[in-house]
Amino acid sequence: MASAAKAAVEAVQDGVKKLAVKEGSTNVLERRLFFIPSFKIYGSVAGFYDFGPPGCAIKQNVTQLWRQHFILEESMLEVECPAVTPEAVLKASGHVDRFTDFMVTDAKTGDCHRADHLLKAALEALLEDPKAGLMPEKKSEAEDVLARIDELDGPGLGAALTKYGVKAPETKNDISAPFPFNLMFKTSIGPKGDTVGYLRPETAQGIFVNFKDLLYYNGGKLPFAAAQIGQSYRNEISPRAGLLRVREFTQAEIEHFVNPDDKDHPKFASVQDVTPLLFSCALQTNEAKRPEAMSLGDAVAQKIIANQTLAYFIGRTYLFLVGIGIASERLRFRQHLPNEMAHYAEDCWDAEVECSYGWVECVGLADRSAYDLRAHSAASKTPLEAYEKFAEPRYEQVLVAKPNKAAIGKQFKKEGKPLQESLDALTQEDAACIKKSFDEGKPATVSAGGRDFEVTPALLDIKQEEQKLSGRKFTPSVIEPSFGIGRIIYCMFEHAYYARESNEDKSVFRFKAAVAPLKAAVFPLVQQPELNATARSISAALTRAGLANTVDTTGTTIGKRYARTDELGVPYDITVDRTTIDGDGSVTLRERDTTAQVRVHQDAVAELVQQLVTGAVTWQMVLDTHPAQQPAAEDNT
């Protein structure tokens, strides 16, 4: 087969497989209440999901693992701030003015649509339509617009929508020109109704506004990191794609504050050999457009990643994601292209995970420089700075300006007061400017109190002096890893899902034990009081060991009960039978993915499961040291 044809067939096979995973996993995920549309009995509202019992347990496990991996391991300062946020905070951060998507409305129905989504769908349809018969140059023009959609502003989107004659979906009515729609949920704080508040669109701002206190708490020392896990809110125009685009979601964000002159990380050596797929700007813009595996040590040495701290967090993120069950070959770190990045950002990388929806941004890692602290400092008029003591004192030439108070008073009387204040607060730049005029023998013009003053050396003495500096104040840079917990969990679901080879109707989630919603299920083989009692006492022992578990005393066949727990991704099933009561006291312990079974004494099984869950022993070690149990026929049907 020609390689192009082979690639095409493989792509189709791959597509079919992904669709099967999506359909199979979605079926199980909804039926077993991993997550479900919220407020279902009231017809639901787009963009809101509930986590049901297994989903909620998994989310708890993932956030606790995150806390252990990042906060505990790095001694980060965790904070918890309200979601309701007064306008001043989000005005300063830029969200009130700029946290918008462009919207168009249906001219007849008034229905709202995202402008970029409509344009994208229209261009994709045009390019795929064999009847469109596009000329090569028109085709390449359309492809170019499609590639640059994210860069278009309102007028740009409007022009493109007009050019390609885009109509409202379904109704095919005309659409309005695009206009910005702020994505924040607005509310009012207090009874008077005059204090505007918003639901925070990200958790990060709560950390920035506390920077001063947190620095003090840390003994005034940099670097340090603060973290927050909590709900964020975005009033999406038309949410879709399940858990991937929702209106309320859990974020876990870290703000690592660092001296802008020293972004090395003391623990970088621990991740320098981690080798994720990196999709740098260069690789995105070359011919092949493929990410490449590269060690983080090399990526920093070759200046592909801007600094050690950013690379350190890329490494820790990789280890976290793979640790909770994201397939490493379906995880890549994509660098932002220069036109994607905010002007103040130094370098940004997204952890993207492949699932049936394509490559999904799950974590953003950005070196945001001093932007956020400067913005809040200016708006709140509160210095948000750190102090660096120099190892050796430094000597610097500074201009010292001394206004002659008496002369100013004499010359300008009362009106001299604003001038006096202005001269007292001269910056080095202003002083240099005035000194230049004086050196040229000219007076300088100084604006103060709404008028101009002519200032001569008689009114202001300016001298250059050497000053000893033992340290300096500066605004720290911040490196921000920001995790979307729901997206990560959804991708993990897809990566963990498979159908048994022996029976494609049997769905399994191969969750890591630490992530699994229940660590074990206990079954009496048949419904007998003695077996039930033993099952309950094993369950109690598991609970004492801190292992979430369930007892299934329905009389259903053991095969069906195994299938039920496989669907929940329960790693270990324990079956109590007559041998447990009348024989050697052993129970059956079955592992989910191999479906292999061994006999273990009932008094030892809870501790053994605990060791398996913590990784102290492996399933192979258990197989090697315990007698095997032949599975009953029904387990394989």
Next chain:
Amino acid sequence: MASAAKAAVEAVQDGVKKLAVKEGSTNVLERRLFFIPSFKIYGSVAGFYDFGPPGCAIKQNVTQLWRQHFILEESMLEVECPAVTPEAVLKASGHVDRFTDFMVTDAKTGDCHRADHLLKAALEALLEDPKAGLMPEKKSEAEDVLARIDELDGPGLGAALTKYGVKAPETKNDISAPFPFNLMFKTSIGPKGDTVGYLRPETAQGIFVNFKDLLYYNGGKLPFAAAQIGQSYRNEISPRAGLLRVREFTQAEIEHFVNPDDKDHPKFASVQDVTPLLFSCALQTNEAKRPEAMSLGDAVAQKIIANQTLAYFIGRTYLFLVGIGIASERLRFRQHLPNEMAHYAEDCWDAEVECSYGWVECVGLADRSAYDLRAHSAASKTPLEAYEKFAEPRYEQVLVAKPNKAAIGKQFKKEGKPLQESLDALTQEDAACIKKSFDEGKPATVSAGGRDFEVTPALLDIKQEEQKLSGRKFTPSVIEPSFGIGRIIYCMFEHAYYARESNEDKSVFRFKAAVAPLKAAVFPLVQQPELNATARSISAALTRAGLANTVDTTGTTIGKRYARTDELGVPYDITVDRTTIDGDGSVTLRERDTTAQVRVHQDAVAELVQQLVTGAVTWQMVLDTHPAQQPAAEDNT
């Protein structure tokens, strides 16, 4: 001393002590960032608090212990639902119409005040004012109004405010008549602005709307409990009292669904000997007005607590609160008086904890009967019922009504259709009514399709028949324990706080190890690279053991470093000195409350601390088996 005078002196001493605890703890809590007003650099907004690093860690520990104590132990179904909630849900629950406080406004400034707060303050001032010279009957009248404030409706509050001439505080302006103010934060969902949403005022509703799915998940079986931990929101009119009355707070709520005919609990025996202070209706209304300790077994037997399930949760709540550090003698369960309870509630008890603000409601435990499920079932038109299979089939007399279709068609032609439909859907009550008329030889009148029909036995055959019933559908009752996590934590802070007897400037929190924000701190005695390195490696071993810890390498005196960690309630301090490096390899391990110190080998100390934290060994055991270290003088200064 006469006993009355003695009691008065004791009351004053008690008051002074409480004030000292409040001031001391508030000072440390704010200075060490346990919690701080939110958005401080923007001037803050009343009713919003951030948890800083130690507070956030404690809150995490408390919620994880809650999860372990309730959810894991009882195999509850945990769910997580959005805070943003569409209006229909909260209309059905009654919150849109009735979740209000009465507000008055200042006639000149427009400032808002809670009507009951103003009335309470005015009456208290009046009763305490020696110059008021109230007649005994006026005094008792004012006392009576004060005691019944919570029962007053809008007009009642208005009349009392007028009667006592209450003015606006501070300005002393006239106030408006009281009017209801809804405490929910309102927002708008989606871009069109036509979908009203609110921030949930409690987490419970998310469980009720999922009842059908959760029952299915539980195999259709009762009883079962679902739980949710999450943020709730109340737009308080004038929040005060720190963490006790805030606008955004964490709730942990349980809804235990149960057959209304059987509210026994299978695990009741495990709590029947728990003996909390119970403040029943009878004790609240008798002369002494004091709670009494009573075993839960007795309380149920004497019908003081309505049923075993409610008593079981009172017992579990007691064990939880005492387990995290609430003093048992400052914890009471107060029964709601009949006029406090909603009409549908069967029995309600509040867990109240005494702190410097008085007795504070921290947990509400209510048997809410079938109210919530019935309300959502009616509003959503979705049956929210469970099915009970009878142990033995039951036989019941039922009326079977068979309309004579042909006769109806003949008599009423087309217009008979609504009558036919109406007769097909007759309830047992309606059928009995019609049968009564027939038995009396009269026709019955049936309304259908907007008109009345005269129905005779020729049109409708009604017979009494015996039916075999193998089970029944019913709406479950719900027993709801609802925890305010912030209030519990605040009270725990006060109960844990003390000043060292040796030095009253030294504040300590005697947090339980499981609750403490950090389990250990590691100090190099002096600033030397070797000591620092050893301290870091001990810290890493603690982290591997899952124990949050910190390293303090500041050169400050060891006494000051002990004082710093005492303020954070860190139970164990580890000091590395020259003996660790040059001598026997031991470090100093110091316990917070005894301040006693022992020498432990550096390689064993992390595991020993872990055993202390989990309770596997006690501090006394450590004292008995390890050589003592005499504290340096500075530790006691």
